Amino acid sequence: MAAILGGIAALALAGQAFAQLEGRGFPDCINGPLKNNTVCDTSADPLARATALISLFTLEEKLNNTGHVSPGVPRLGLPAYTWWQEALHGVASSPGVNFSTSGNYSYATSFPQPILMGAAFDDDLITAVATVISTEARAFNNDDRAGLDYWTPNINPFKDPRWGRGQETPGEDPYHLSSYVHALINGLQGGEDPKYKRIVATCKHFVAYDMESWNGNYRYQFDAQIDSQDLAEYYMPPFQSCARDSNVGAFMCSYNAVNGVPTCADPYLLQTILREHWGWTNEQQWVTSDCDAVQNIFLPHNYTQTREEAAAVALNAGTDLDCGTYYQHHLPAAFEQGLFNESTLDMSLIRQYSSLVRLGYFDGDLVPYRNLTFADVSTPQSQQLALQAAEEGITLLKNDGLLPMKIDNSTKIALIGDWANATTQMQGNYAGIAPYLHSPLYAAQQLGATVNYAYGPGFGDPTTDSWNSIWAAANASDIIIYVGGIDNSVESEGMDRNTIAWTGTQLDAIGELAMYGKPMLLFQMGGGQIDSSPIANNPNISALLWGGYPGQDGGVAMFNIITGKTAPAGRLPTTQYPANYIAQVPMTNMSLRPGENNPGRTYKWYNGTAVFEFGYGMHYTNFSATAPTMSNCNFTISNLMANCTEQYKDRCAFTTLDFEVKNTGSVDSDYVALGFLTGSFGPQPYPKKSLVKYTRLHGVSAGSSQAASLALTLGSLARVDDMGNTVLYPGDYSLMLDTQPLAYVNFTLSGSPAVLDQWPQRPAATHQTSNYFVGGFGTEPLEDPMENVPAGY
Ligand SMILES: O=[N+]([O-])c1ccc(O[C@@H]2O[C@@H](CO)[C@H](O)[C@H]2O)cc1
Numbered sequence: 001m002a003a004i005l006g007g008i009a010a011l012a013l014a015g016q017a018f019a020q021l022e023g024r025g026f027p028d029c030i031n032g033p034l035k036n037n038t039v040c041d042t043s044a045d046p047l048a049r050a051t052a053l054i055s056l057f058t059l060e061e062k063l064n065n066t067g068h069v070s071p072g073v074p075r076l077g078l079p080a081y082t083w084w085q086e087a088l089h090g091v092a093s094s095p096g097v098n099f100s101t102s103g104n105y106s107y108a109t110s111f112p113q114p115i116l117m118g119a120a121f122d123d124d125l126i127t128a129v130a131t132v133i134s135t136e137a138r139a140f141n142n143d144d145r146a147g148l149d150y151w152t153p154n155i156n157p158f159k160d161p162r163w164g165r166g167q168e169t170p171g172e173d174p175y176h177l178s179s180y181v182h183a184l185i186n187g188l189q190g191g192e193d194p195k196y197k198r199i200v201a202t203c204k205h206f207v208a209y210d211m212e213s214w215n216g217n218y219r220y221q222f223d224a225q226i227d228s229q230d231l232a233e234y235y236m237p238p239f240q241s242c243a244r245d246s247n248v249g250a251f252m253c254s255y256n257a258v259n260g261v262p263t264c265a266d267p268y269l270l271q272t273i274l275r276e277h278w279g280w281t282n283e284q285q286w287v288t289s290d291c292d293a294v295q296n297i298f299l300p301h302n303y304t305q306t307r308e309e310a311a312a313v314a315l316n317a318g319t320d321l322d323c324g325t326y327y328q329h330h331l332p333a334a335f336e337q338g339l340f341n342e343s344t345l346d347m348s349l350i351r352q353y354s355s356l357v358r359l360g361y362f363d364g365d366l367v368p369y370r371n372l373t374f375a376d377v378s379t380p381q382s383q384q385l386a387l388q389a390a391e392e393g394i395t396l397l398k399n400d401g402l403l404p405m406k407i408d409n410s411t412k413i414a415l416i417g418d419w420a421n422a423t424t425q426m427q428g429n430y431a432g433i434a435p436y437l438h439s440p441l442y443a444a445q446q447l448g449a450t451v452n453y454a455y456g457p458g459f460g461d462p463t464t465d466s467w468n469s470i471w472a473a474a475n476a477s478d479i480i481i482y483v484g485g486i487d488n489s490v491e492s493e494g495m496d497r498n499t500i501a502w503t504g505t506q507l508d509a510i511g512e513l514a515m516y517g518k519p520m521l522l523f524q525m526g527g528g529q530i531d532s533s534p535i536a537n538n539p540n541i542s543a544l545l546w547g548g549y550p551g552q553d554g555g556v557a558m559f560n561i562i563t564g565k566t567a568p569a570g571r572l573p574t575t576q577y578p579a580n581y582i583a584q585v586p587m588t589n590m591s592l593r594p595g596e597n598n599p600g601r602t603y604k605w606y607n608g609t610a611v612f613e614f615g616y617g618m619h620y621t622n623f624s625a626t627a628p629t630m631s632n633c634n635f636t637i638s639n640l641m642a643n644c645t646e647q648y649k650d651r652c653a654f655t656t657l658d659f660e661v662k663n664t665g666s667v668d669s670d671y672v673a674l675g676f677l678t679g680s681f682g683p684q685p686y687p688k689k690s691l692v693k694y695t696r697l698h699g700v701s702a703g704s705s706q707a708a709s710l711a712l713t714l715g716s717l718a719r720v721d722d723m724g725n726t727v728l729y730p731g732d733y734s735l736m737l738d739t740q741p742l743a744y745v746n747f748t749l750s751g752s753p754a755v756l757d758q759w760p761q762r763p764a765a766t767h768q769t770s771n772y773f774v775g776g777f778g779t780e781p782l783e784d785p786m787e788n789v790p791a792g793y
Contacts, residue, residue, distance in 0.1 A: 025079045025144045029362050032077035039353075042363050047283045049362070050354035053078070054346055062345050063335070066315075066327035068095070068288070081356070083288065083321060087150040087188075087199075088168055088430035089113055089129075089551065091136050098145040099433050104374040105145050108136045109382040109552070110427050110434035112390045114153065114180075115527040116548030118170025118573040119617075120392035121672040122696040123183035129389055130187025132382045134198035138369040139376050148359040149200035149250060150188070151288070152430075155181050155238040156210050156254075158574050159601055160587050162496040164212045167428050167527025167549060171573025172602045172614060174234050175691050178241035185246040192247045196360045196367050200249030203242035205290055206263060206274070208235045209254035212496045214587040219494075220293075221300035223257040226590045228724030229683075231258075232759045234592050234602075236273070244278040244648065249355055251280075251287045253319055255296055260765065262297045264289045265310070268762045270318035277760050284358050286351040289314065291323040312339035320348035378435045383553070390550035390557035392670070392696070395570035396618040397532065402519050402542035404564025404620055404667075405479070409448035414477035415441055416454045416470050416513065417484035417506075419525045425487050428527065428549030436552060440483050440523075443555035447563070452476045457509040459489055470509060479519045481562070482510055486526035496587065501531050501579035514540035523547050523558060529576040533611045546572065564620060569670035569696070571617035571739075575603050575610045593685060604687035615674050615691070615739040621665030621702060625742035628658045637728050637751035640714060649756040650715025650726055657712065657745055659737050661697060662705040671697045673708035674738055681731025681749065682719030689736070692716035708737070714756055717749070724759030 029040035038044050038052035053076075054062070061073050072078040086094035091108040093099065100106040111117065111129050120126075140146035155177055158166035170180045181203065190198035208224045208231070211217065226235060242248040251274060253264035263269055270287055274280050297303045298310035311330040314322070316339075322328070334340060360367030396403070407413065419425060423437035444451045452473035456466040474480055484506050491497050502510070511534075514520055521543035522535055535541050545568070550557050560566040585598045594600035594607045603614035644652035661671055675693040680686055693710040700706050717733065718726045728749065735745045 025081070026364070027078055027362050029364060033075070034077055034362075039357070039362055042366060046354040046357040047350070049357045050283070050350045053353055054349045057349070059335070059342065062342070062349055063331050064328060065349060066322055066331060066345070067325050068291075068321065068323045082147055083149055083352075084291075084323060085137070085147050085150045086430050087133050087137060087152045088154065089117070089427075090133060090432045090434075091140055091146065092430050092432040094151075096147045097140065097432070100145070105140060105143055105377070107378060107433045107435040108140070109133075109378050109386055110432055111386050112393055112551040112554070113167045113428040113527060113549035114170045115158070115167045115573060116393035116550055116570075117389050118176065118180060118393070119395050119546075119548065119570040120389065120696065121176070121571055121674070121694045122392055123179055125389060125392060125696075126180055126183040127187040128385055130184045132385060134188045134190065135372060136377045136382075137199050139372040139374060142370060142372055143374070148356065148361060149202065151202040151204060151250075151252060152188075153181060153184055153201065153203065154205065155203050155242065156205055156208070157234060157238065159210050159234070159592075160585075161500050161528050161574065161577055162214065162498070162582055162587055163210050163528070164491040164495045164497065165429075165493055166210075166574070167491060168430060172575065173573070173691050174237040176573065176694070177238040178245075179694070181238050181241050182246045185242060185248050189247070189249060196363075196369070197249060197358050198369060200355055200359060202250035202252050202288065203239055203248050204252035205254035206239055206251050207231075207254060207269060208258050208590065209256050211256075211587050212494050214496050217588055218300075219255040220296045222255075222588065223260060223301075224590050226258060227722070228759060228761070229720050229722045230590060230592050232724035232726065233720035239274075240278055243274055243280040249285055249358070251285075252290055253287055253293060255290050255293050257301055257303070259762065262293070262301045262303050264293045264319045265297045265303055265313045265317050267317045272760050275318065283347075283351050284354040286320040286348065286355060287318055288321040289319050289323050292326065294319065294322045294326040295324060308334035308337055308339060315340050315344055315348065320351050383435070386551050387553040387557055387560075390547075390554055391560055391566045393548060393570045394550070394557060394561050394568055395546045395572055395616075396543070396561075396568040397524075397546060397612055397616065398536050398541075398544035399618055400542045402521060403562060404567075405519075405562055407444070407447045407449050407559070407563050409450075411447075411449040411479065412452065412477040413444055413449050414452045414454070414473040414480045415444055415483065416456070416473055416480065417482045418456065418459055419483040419485065419487070419523070420453055420481075421455065422483070422525070422554065426550050426552070426554035429488055429492055434552040438553050438555045440481075440555040440558055443559040444481075446556070447559060457505045459486065459503055459506070467509065470513070474513055474516050474518070477518070480513050480516065481521055481523065482513060483523040483525060483558075485524040485530055486528060491526060491528050497528060499579065500528065500577060500582055502534065507534055510535065510541070511538070514538050521545070521562070525549070529572070529574055529612075531579040531611050532576065533578065536611065546570075564667070567620045567667055567669035569617065569619060569672055571615045571672050571674065572612055573614070575606060575614045576612040577606070578608065578611055581608070604690055613739055615676075617672070619665075619667075619669050619671070621663055621667040621669045623671050623700075623742060624662050624664050625708070625737050626660040626662075627737070627743035627745050630655070630745060630747060633747040635747065635749050637730060637749055637754050640728065640749075641754045644714060650713060650718060652714045654712040654714050654717060657710045657735060659708045659710065659743055660705050661700065661708050661742075663700040663702050666702045668699055668701045671700050671706075671708075673697060673710065675710040675712075676736050676739075677716065677733060678736060679731055679733040681733060682727065682729040683721055692735070710735070718756050723761070725755050726757035726759070728754045728756055
């Protein structure tokens with residue numbers, strides 16, 4: 001009896017909760033028209049539930065619900081749903097997210113841009129950050145201020161230093177990105193296969209999107225020419241990590257074409273690779289187009305003769321949802337013309353709605369995240385994590401001993417530069433509204449110092465009008481701190497950089513400031529690297545740090561590093577190339593290996609000398625390391641394969657190498673252990689080295705040691721052949737710790753090569769793309785479709 005009463009009480013409570021949720025954009029499974037449909041049966045499986053729901057839709061209702069603004073089906077009590085939410089580094093302003101203008105829900109934690117969090121090389125940090133983001137997203141959803149799926153992360157490798165959106169990514173290395181994104185998705189979704197996902201993440205932009213606008217080429221029309229080797233080895237691994245290894249809920253196909261086919265129209269990418277080869281087959285996983293990428297299939301890609309064909313070719317290829325209105329507008333006529341089957345449309349809708357089932361959209365208070373409120377947003381712990389994330393990423397590039405520096409109320413600081421009082425600038429793009437934005441100026445003032453602040457000298461056209469205040473600040477101070485570089489005015493969505501040098505105005509002002517002969521340090525900001533050799537080579541500039549876009553507490557993070565409250569241990573997540581690099585390779589050249597018009601890309605293949613290499617970063621202390629002794633240094637490939645029982649052979653364990661890392665200096669510090677593989681094995685040319693594992697050691701006390709445990713897999717040792725196959729080759733291998741190696745382990749593999757992963761080849765072309773808009777080096781500029789896009793994107 002008690003149990004029955006308990007059950008009734010629970011039902012009544014659930015009913016109350018539903019009544020509250022009613023009208024706030026949630027389906028009412030207690031009293032609404034769907035209450036007896038299987039979609040409301042929480043014991044049924046998600047596929048059955050979504051199939052039952054979609055079976056109630058008329059054809060018109062199905063066609064109506066194919067855009068990112070889906071009207072739902074009012075007669076069924078299925079509310080409208082906006083599929084487009086963003087959360088790149090915190091719940092972000094975007095079509096589906098509604099920040100309040102004041103009070104509760106008027107802000108959310110704003111973490112650093114991924115490029116700086118990538119520099120932390122700390123996957124546990126990334127999971128913690130992503131867990132905060134998904135918690136805050138759930139709180140926003142509970143107040144009907146956001147949906148449940150988010151179009152993040154941007155996981156295209158940052159291959160070319162000019163790319164305006166490189167700031168959104170963790171860097172240039174495919175292994176690093178793969179590991180980072182796995183940690184991120186676990187935090188966003190709540191593990192690989194939980195009953196209720198926290199939120200759905202969307203890996204974008206599939207695939208090979210890394211150019212906005214260069215020399216007449218635009219992301220909307222660019223046709224990236226990529227061979228199988230580069231595709232499988234460089235452009236694909238982060239997406240494989242998303243689909244195959246992290247069970248991400250959604251994918252986004254990109255604006256560009258790959259080898260003649262716009263990605264959203266390409267069954268080879270969306271079916272053969274994504275769904276079949278990577279086993280991303282369950283019916284809760286869906287693909288959205290990038291925004292208006294379906295329209296772009298028609299123009300400017302000119303891939304189809306008609307608009308209806310463009311819509312149908314995308315749907316048939318496996319693009320389930322259209323960000324935009326093109327499906328809603330053109331699929332009805334496409335259906336009339338017999339260009340797709342209703343069952344294909346059903347499948348797409350089932351995928352999307354079963355994903356909502358997995359998010360608990362139909363399950364009211366049974367969902368554990370329903371009790372999250374604004375009290376769970378921007379908590380003291382989240383604020384501390386945002387600060388920690390910025391501190392962990394900040395990277396020390398030069399230090400002649402000036403740092404760490406004592407700052408107190410007897411210090412007079414000249415704080416100069418376009419970033420010196422940065423606020424929203426610190427967030428970069430795809431940001432939300434932060435609870436606060438602690439600028440460098442604010443942070444310096446908190447230390448009690450006398451701060452002589454001067455804005456300028458400006459990023460743009462030379463104007464020395466404001467410069468007198470710069471000299472006045474320098475004259476009145478004992479220490480000069482310059483905070484500048486680049487920001488979203490020169491690198492952003494739609495805008496690639498046309499120089500990777502410091503602007504002349506900044507260099508002029510920095511050079512003159514250095515001539516004061518006062519202790520001087522420079523903080524280089526922005527996502528893309530700038531050739532800082534003039535600063536590295538200037539003996540009057542004692543220290544150089546890189547700070548990316550450090551987020552809501554960026555100023556405090558900076559000064560915690562400068563004063564030594566926190567010791568720096570970040571590592572560059574991209575190569576800092578010399579300024580003339582961009583004259584040597586067109587942005588449109590997708591090859592990684594050196595060749596004609598290409599000195600090679602990334603630390604693996606660049607044949608020149610980097611200003612600062614990938615993985616570089618100094619400390620306030622010194623580290624030494626001892627390599628483990630391997631009991632056996634000779635391995636037979638056939639034995640390794642015989643012991644490998646995983647479905648995906650690259651995941652099989654090889655060995656774990658425990659390096660003993662000792663802090664030999666006098667300052668406690670984190671240490672990022674980077675494991676690079678080198679050697680002569682596999683197809684030539686050989687990469688200079690390849691990152692195969694990393695881990696961040698926390699708080700290694702002065703004089704003490706910690707073990708850096710690097711677990712290697714067979715995939716760690718493999719190379720990719722010219723067909724895109726991942727292969728284990730015989731040869732001499734060396735695993736070295738760090739960029740300036742602290743320790744090595746050598747070993748040998750013998751026997752015949754073994755294929756770990758056979759890459760599916762693209763079938764022979766059946767579709768001819770018109771060459772009217774073919775992009776390439778030196779084509780005529782096209783009209784810029786980003787011209788009228790609102791600021792902030
Ligand atoms: O028209 N707009 O307002 C607009 C805004 C953003 C935009 O960019 C695309 O939308 C984002 C969706 O997640 C993708 O990452 C990006 O490539 C494309 C168009």
